[in-house]
Amino acid sequence: MATQGHFVDLESFKRLNATPIRTTIETAFYGNNVSPVKDLKEAYRLAKDSPGTVELTGMPVYRPTELGLPEGANVLLFNDGAIFGRCAAARRIVGHPGVSVPDLATLLREAIHNSRFRHFYSAQAVIGLEEDFMVKANIMMPEGFENNLYSWMLNFQYLNDEYAARYKNSRELPADGDLFVYADPYWTHPDYPLGLAFFSPEQNCAAILGMRYFGEFKKGTLTLAWGAAARNGYASCHGGLKRYELKDGSGKKYVLAVFGLSGSGKSTITHAKHKDKYNVTVLHDDAVIINVKEKYAIALEPAYFDKMQDYPIGCPDNKYLLSLQNCGVTRDEEGKLMVVSEDIRNGNGRAVKSRFWTPNRIDRIDEPLNAICWLMKDPTLPPVVKLTGPSLASVMGSTLATKRTSAERLAPGVDPDALVIESYANPFRTYPLAMDYIRFRTLFEDGVECYILNTGSFMDKKVEKNTTLSILEGIVEGKAEWKSFGGIPGIEYMLIPGFEPDFNNWTYKQQFTNRMNDRLQFIKSRETEKGGMDALPPDAMQAVESVIKAIK
Numbered sequence: 001m002a003t004q005g006h007f008v009d010l011e012s013f014k015r016l017n018a019t020p021i022r023t024t025i026e027t028a029f030y031g032n033n034v035s036p037v038k039d040l041k042e043a044y045r046l047a048k049d050s051p052g053t054v055e056l057t058g059m060p061v062y063r064p065t066e067l068g069l070p071e072g073a074n075v076l077l078f079n080d081g082a083i084f085g086r087c088a089a090a091r092r093i094v095g096h097p098g099v100s101v102p103d104l105a106t107l108l109r110e111a112i113h114n115s116r117f118r119h120f121y122s123a124q125a126v127i128g129l130e131e132d133f134m135v136k137a138n139i140m141m142p143e144g145f146e147n148n149l150y151s152w153m154l155n156f157q158y159l160n161d162e163y164a165a166r167y168k169n170s171r172e173l174p175a176d177g178d179l180f181v182y183a184d185p186y187w188t189h190p191d192y193p194l195g196l197a198f199f200s201p202e203q204n205c206a207a208i209l210g211m212r213y214f215g216e217f218k219k220g221t222l223t224l225a226w227g228a229a230a231r232n233g234y235a236s237c238h239g240g241l242k243r244y245e246l247k248d249g250s251g252k253k254y255v256l257a258v259f260g261l262s263g264s265g266k267s268t269i270t271h272a273k274h275k276d277k278y279n280v281t282v283l284h285d286d287a288v289i290i291n292v293k294e295k296y297a298i299a300l301e302p303a304y305f306d307k308m309q310d311y312p313i314g315c316p317d318n319k320y321l322l323s324l325q326n327c328g329v330t331r332d333e334e335g336k337l338m339v340v341s342e343d344i345r346n347g348n349g350r351a352v353k354s355r356f357w358t359p360n361r362i363d364r365i366d367e368p369l370n371a372i373c374w375l376m377k378d379p380t381l382p383p384v385v386k387l388t389g390p391s392l393a394s395v396m397g398s399t400l401a402t403k404r405t406s407a408e409r410l411a412p413g414v415d416p417d418a419l420v421i422e423s424y425a426n427p428f429r430t431y432p433l434a435m436d437y438i439r440f441r442t443l444f445e446d447g448v449e450c451y452i453l454n455t456g457s458f459m460d461k462k463v464e465k466n467t468t469l470s471i472l473e474g475i476v477e478g479k480a481e482w483k484s485f486g487g488i489p490g491i492e493y494m495l496i497p498g499f500e501p502d503f504n505n506w507t508y509k510q511q512f513t514n515r516m517n518d519r520l521q522f523i524k525s526r527e528t529e530k531g532g533m534d535a536l537p538p539d540a541m542q543a544v545e546s547v548i549k550a551i552k
Helices: 010-016 021-028 040-049 101-114 146-155 161-168 214-231 266-271 316-320 390-398 433-445 465-476 506-525 538-551
Strands: 034-036 054-060 074-078 091-093 120-130 133-142 179-184 196-200 205-209 234-237 239-246 253-259 278-284 288-291 297-299 304-307 321-325 328-331 337-340 350-353 371-376 384-387 401-403 419-421 449-454 482-484 491-494
Touching (some): 021 101, 074 146, 101 196, 120 146, 120 161, 120 214, 133 146, 146 350, 214 304, 214 433, 234 433, 239 266, 266 465, 278 297, 316 321, 371 390, 384 390, 390 433, 449 465, 506 538
Parallel strands (some): 253 371
Antiparallel strands (some): 304 350, 321 350, 328 337, 384 491, 401 419, 482 491
16 A cells, blocks of 8 residues: 555654644544545535536536446536636745744644534545555545535546555555645635645645635645655656657657646647547646656546636537536526636636546556657747757756746736746645756656747747647657757757747847846756755756857
């Protein structure tokens, strides 16, 4: 059995409870005001009957009984109010500067005490869908938020008979305990107007207070699972991973991972079928882990949490919806209810989709990883560049540049249009950044290729989706031709008409230099930010400095 879910011995117990946070959260699960939800049928019934739920009678769930749902189940919709995105500013993580465990432990005890007159539900799931990495997760949610509990059980793998047996036979992770997430959206506190997402990562527990958007609970759970994976030797990936198999009779396979934040094209690239030119197998589009030594990859979730802005009424992909958040509703000609999508009601309308969305879906890919693509929105980069040095390849991932999206709830004063750096497209990291840097550098040292795909605009010219997919086809088929990128060692680009970088143009050269200097300043800032816990090895800074020196 993977993670510890009960008392084993005093030594391991004290290690898991080095601070009072874990036992404070775990104890709440055993209160007489908490009812366990055993399966999806019960979760569906509770969510359907919860006040404010809309049962979309014109949108039946596809193959419901195979998912553990009752025959005749329909898609359920539940809407939030003003808030419909994640809030990074609400996060507090044990071990980070300024985070006082005694103060937050006191606050947490008071929050749990004051919630005792409300009825809660609890549920269990497995994070990691293959026996080499499985961790058990527990969540509790108050009455009135049954839809969040239901979506959580849909998004992760609830413990049915099959997965209970597989979990029992999974690889042991003796240093880690089960995950515990305590959630109370009703909570308020004057010192935390945005809410509080409090993580004790090495103890695998979290409290998410005063926040009702489902993405907080999904990504909060993954935050803990990614941390456990990293501590056990995996590269934790907020990205998609797929396998191409050429149809030319060669039997050639190509495994590709793409890393990007919401809105970067991560899901689009992962699920692209390329007009059936290849046999494509999908692992997942958001949450995977990669074994650094053997390079196999495992999916963490069976379902997909996807935006609805690109799926209008009548879109065939809507066949695979399970639950919806923050979308509108209308009637069809028969009076049946159906979703109004495309973010007409508000930004960041979302859905949990079933694994049937990708008929060629698997949960583990054993073929070694061939390439990693960093998805960026940096206007000084052409649609694709190839990086040939392991330090440069890894540091460009650690300085991944992108833009804010509607999936984020920003603190007052934060410019939503500013370019930002989000290392490895993972704002959910709770362990030192150097761990990711070294893991990815090791992959590149072992022969994994590295590319940057600019899915935004190159000097005000938009990079269209078909351009990006065509680039990938050239890479997969080995037909891509590369040219020197301004004479800079370690960087090449693919010649695409209309997207030629011109280093003889002073404006372009200066802007590119500025962007590299931004990356350099970011790396330097890691030496002092958060008390230096995210400082990178010296070769990271040297790799960026060599690029800037080559430009001059």
